[in-house]
Amino acid sequence: MIGSGYGHAVRAALLTLSVVALAGCGSTTIDGPATAAVLPDRDGGPEAANSGVLRGDPDSGCLWLEGPNGQREQVMLVGDFHVDWTPEPARVELDGEPWADLGEFLNVGGGGEANEGVAGCPVGTSGGHLFLIFSRFTPPPTE
């Protein structure tokens, strides 16, 4: 679960400070929770479907989908995604635009792939596999 209230604000402030500190030391990246669950863009995309409430952990930066029966499945985002953990709720952005808020129910497209997942994530992988999210979609009418 993402943190909330005071604890979350403190963590976000510490994260911001650490990024500023790293930048001051010559680092030009903001690697860490913002992109821990993000993989580089790929051509095309597999079209398996998945759904659930998007959850995440600001400490490790991992994300997962929570199903209707409480089952949790760690996921990763493929493309130019970035997770902003500072607002409450935290927000996922794609190409700099809002894509989803944590706590939101999502229908997503993608596919399974062998992946060790994000280190320190409270939700483990499923048999060494993750669901990679390539897109968010609205199921079309079935006529």
Next chain:
Amino acid sequence: MVDAYLRTYPEMSTERALANLYGQEDRIRLLEALGERGDANFGGSWFDALTGIEHLATTDEALLGTYQDLAAAFGVEAQVHLVTFPAEELRVLSATINSGLDPVLGLLGVDQSSVDFEQNAVLVTVTPVVYETLGGAAFAASHPSGRLVPGTPIVLQDDACNSRYACGAPLRGGVVLHLVASSKNCSLGYTSSATDGSRWAITAGHCGNQLNFNWRHGEQVIGPVRQTFDDAEVDVSRIRIDNGYWRQAGGGYLYDYHNPNTPARLTYSITQRTTIEINEMVCLNAQYSTPSYSCEVITAAYGPRNMPSVDFDACPGDSGGAWIFRPPGGTSQWAYGVHQGGTSATCHALFGYSIFTTVPDTNIVFPTIRIEVRP
């Protein structure tokens, strides 16, 4: 599971049932290894649950020792048998009879045939009148491996099929598959069978890449993923159909959007990769396929990932579905391939593309199984 054995065999001891269950995985590995050998002379197999002995048959005397050694290597107590007819010959005859294409039985044979490997024969149930008319001996003369059995012909009653999400047996391409205990879902492409009698559900590799995880349709489990590929031009998985509910209902069907309660017959399957060419029409039978959104032309025989590319924007959840060709006004349906993906950011948009794993490429990576058809 012990209870299941004892219901079928009330005379069986609990110890025997337990031994059978604990030994099943070894027998599976043995049969998988036999299937991978691809022996044309393989005569089939059967398991005697009351004795716990596996029986392996071949038409080649030279293979008897090989099979015995192979069984021992897997720790399976087995007896080997020299038989007259290979398993593949029996399977083909049974499929021909079941589909109503046998020149002697015609429609009398539809869904009445079964292979009995122990008897090394194809058994066909007919009414006593038909039995007298056709003559058991005369039939056997024209069908050396076939036997008529007088009795009450089977009337297969399909379960209700209300939608792609809740469709009773038989299992048919185009219905929705769910990973058990997950929200992940895909579509079923085809059912397939192997010479050892095992049956399989074919979907995309990126759907079923977690080996031994179970998949279901509706509330009925199908079985575990046993093999998966997702590399270059191949993205397919095979799920073993373990649940008797699906296994016994037969295969070679597709979901019919216009008439869900009557499964559509898949009649043929292409066998050559070169059959797929640009500007031919193909249609997708998958989770979100509708009459308005299913058919488009092939834009490249070898497109992204070296798969055929289609001018069609499929949707997440369509992965694994069946790409087919259905001639206008005709009743035949040709299996072309298994949906992989494409423009995943959109769904039924005007511009977009789809790619699929071809059936011939699937046959290469799954050499021991073939898509079930009903010509």
